[in-house]
Amino acid sequence: MSIDLFDVKGKVALVTGSTHGLGMAMARGLGLAGATIVVNGNSSQEKIDVAVAAYKKEGINAVGCKFNVTKEDEVIAAIANIEKEIGAIDILINNAGIIKRIPLVEMEVADFKEVIDVDLVSPFIVSKHVVKNMINRKQGKIINICSMMSELGRNSVGAYAAAKGGLKMLTQNMATEWAKHNIQVNGIGPGYFATSQTEPIRVDGHPFNDFIVNRTPAAKWGNPDDLAGAAIFLSSKASDFVNGHVVYVDGGILATIGKPLNEN
Template sequence: MSVSLFDVKGKVALITGSTHGLGMAMSRGLGLAGATIIVNGNSSQEKIDAAVAEHQREGIKAVGYKFNVTDEAAVIEAIAKIEAEVGAIDILINNAGIIKRTPLLEMEVADFRDVIDIDLVSPFIVSKHVVKNMVKRKQGKVINICSMMSELGRDRVGAYAAAKGGLKMLTKNMATEWAKYNIQVNGLGPGYFATSQTEPIRVAGHPFNDFIVNRTPAAKWGDPNDLVGAAIFLSSKASDFVNGHVMYVDGGILATIGKPLNEN
């Protein structure tokens, strides 16, 4: 198998919500593989600048753009600016997302809509306007960051699960409509990963930590770098006939019902 199948050198990759966490891990991985990285965020310019600087210290070509992925006018303006200043977007990773852990009976409708807007509507908005230009070039890669909640329910994350389940089906429909233009649209579904957000609960003896370690056949939390290979595969020629799938990088969670809590 030719290594060139996985070559992303010279490609321009936009990763939304990439100032930290899994988004930054994927952008770093693609950058080290030779892609030019577009870092996006909306909370602060300082976070974007810090992420760009961190990439550049490793020799990655990276630039940052602050815009709200739920604001269609802002998205249109940002995409036009990126393509004029950096180049045509070859790879889009719709990573921006939020979660609100509230029981459905207690959740405000506004909060439910907020999660749906960011986690489901924004991938539609950003993809729509990036893909218009991919169609003209007859090539492109779109990766929607799904979740195990695209397949499973869990207490207190009803809005998130609804959004991620919808994103799985949106991925399939994007693939259905855009494959004829040589555009591959797939999902990437992370399992439970060791990030700064999960650090407080990744302690031996913490109920959720013990639950995840027991529930995962690999018996550990994922390392953010574990997503990089899958992201490169779905961004490269190696996946040119892969369309409409969700690739789960979860240590095997979705493959099993789990084991009894008292089993060694």
């Protein structure tokens, strides 16, 4: 067995939505493993610059690339520039996403469509244009960031669940069409993680904190760094015959119906 199974040194990885949060954690893992990270965001160039500086502080080779993943013309231009200035994209992680917590009966059609556009249509757009060169080179790794909502519903996140459920099936169809070109397409489904966004509800006694801790067999929130291993595995030779799967990094939530709050 090759000792280089998990080697991603010298690979170019485009990670959308990688200026913060879970996207940054996965990109950081790949960067520390030796990949060059193309940091994408759309909110502001300043935010991208701050993120790139944070990567570089840890010795990661990172460059920023601002574009809107839902705008095909911007995607095409950005990919052409990346391939010209940095090199062919070996790894694509479709991580950019949004969520709107609105009950379906109250949700405006425009809001529903926006979530679908960012969370489902954009992975199609970006993958479609990245994969063309992967097909020419007969190699590539695409990772779509799915969700536990790819499998389960939950109150007030209907649009998000519809998009992530669709993304799971899009992942399988991408794998079906592109595996013959030695391109592996898989997904990662994060569970509940300790991030700055969840900090206000991650306190003992908060109903949602207690729900997550008791609902998760690991009995804790995930650390964003826990996603790095899955990202490296699906980006490396170790996954060369893995196609069309979603790896759920969730502490076991999807494996169980849960336990009563008073059960030890």
